[in-house]
Amino acid sequence: METSTVQGLGQTLHTNSHITVLEVGPRDGLQNEERVLSPDDRIALIERCAAAGARRIEAVSFVHPGRVPQMAGAEEVMKGVPRGAGVSYSGLVLNRRGLDRALAAGVDEVNVVVVASDTFCRRNQGCTTDEALAAWDVIAAAAHDAGVPAGMTIAAAFGCPFEGETPPERVAEIARRAEAAGAFEVALADTIGVGVPAQVRDLARRTRAAASSAALRFHFHNTRNTGYANALTAVEEGAAVLDASAGGFGGCPxxxxxxxxxxxxxxxxxxxxxxxxxxxxxxAIAETGTWLGTLLGKPAPALLGRAGPFPS
Structure with a gap:
């Protein structure tokens, strides 16, 4: 991968010259919002993101609508997304039933979440981490047979709201299990926004050692105002992909x-x-974030839409 050298603040930073941003606004950005958007509005959001150059978009979640009503109508959304523009659409699945729905809906890739702590995993998907890993093995094999890439997101990799610190060894072991079942990508998610750059460096290196054949992706929340510092650190550590949400919306129910x-x-x-x-x-993304805020009835947390770029 090509690198660039950036001078600033008296030091030289060596970074990847290009990185993929996976737009997660249509799924993770909306799943915790009080106002439930229609499938048509969600399709419009996806269209805007694709027109702004997003080439990977997490479009939908195949979870039970009783658990996450914001994600109801996943099949309708997938039926309406623009095709043929070089965009890869992913769907989040937690079990084999979700995978079957995702494959029937025509997703291009599957994202499977495994929470790194048992307490949070039970609340999030009704099972322990080991049970989620067993489900992952089944999903990954079936997705492979269907010719659809499956990746894993390790949630609460930086900390758990119920158990506290997440042991980094646990994260590395889950990453190893992901690779063993053929994950094309492993994402480390700071689900509750507690991570700092030192953790990013440590977990990136542990994950590369445990799952060297899988691409490394990061998912950050800005809950404690460390998300962007963490993202830049991830780039320095060789991350291939960063998740982000138009407008800065999102959260876990x-x-x-x-x-x-x-x-x-x-x-x-x-x-x-x-x-x-x-x-x-x-x-264009800044305009989309502002537009999304009007649909949700509140200002977008993002700052660029207010301050504007520099130079203007």
Whole structure:
């Protein structure tokens, strides 16, 4: 992968010259919002993100609508997304039933969540971490047979709202299990926004050692204002993909006081000013974040839409 050298603050940073931003607004950005958007509105959000250059979009979640009503109508959304523009659409699944729905709906990739702590895993998906890993093995094998790439997101990798610190050895072992079942990608998720750059470095290196064949992705929340520092650290550590949500919306319905993802537009600003390209239109994403805020009835947490880029 090509690298760039960026001078700043008296030091030289060596970073990837290009990184993929996976737009998670249509799924993780909406799943914790009080206002439930219609499938048509969610399709419009996806269309805007695709038009702004997003080439990987987490479009839907195949969970029971009784658990997460914001994600009802996943099949309808997938039926309406724009095809043929080089966009890969992923769907979140937690079990074999969810996978069957995802495959029938025509997703391009599958994202399976495994929570790194038992307490949170029970609240999130009604099972222990080991039981979630057993389900992952079944899902990964079936997805492989169907020719659809399956990746794993390790949730609460940086900390759990119920058990406290997440042992990094536990995260590495889950990553190893992910790779053993053929994960094309392993994502480390700071689900409740407690991580700091030192943890990013440590977990990135442990995960690469445990799952060297899988691409490394990170998912950050800005709950304690460390999300963007963590994202830039992940780039320095060789991350291939960063998750972000247009407008900075998001959170987990099953985690107390969970707040939004890092905002796509704010992340793009930080990356581009650091010499890291994404292929996305920062202004268009900022407009999308503001538009989404009007649909949800509240201002977008993102700052770029208010301050504007620099130079203007």
């Amino acid at each position: 099953f985690a107390p006081a969970a707040t939004g993802n890092i905002a796509t537009e704010d992340l793009l600003y930080a990356l581009e000013r650091s010499g890291v390209g994404t292929g996305m239109d920062m202004a």
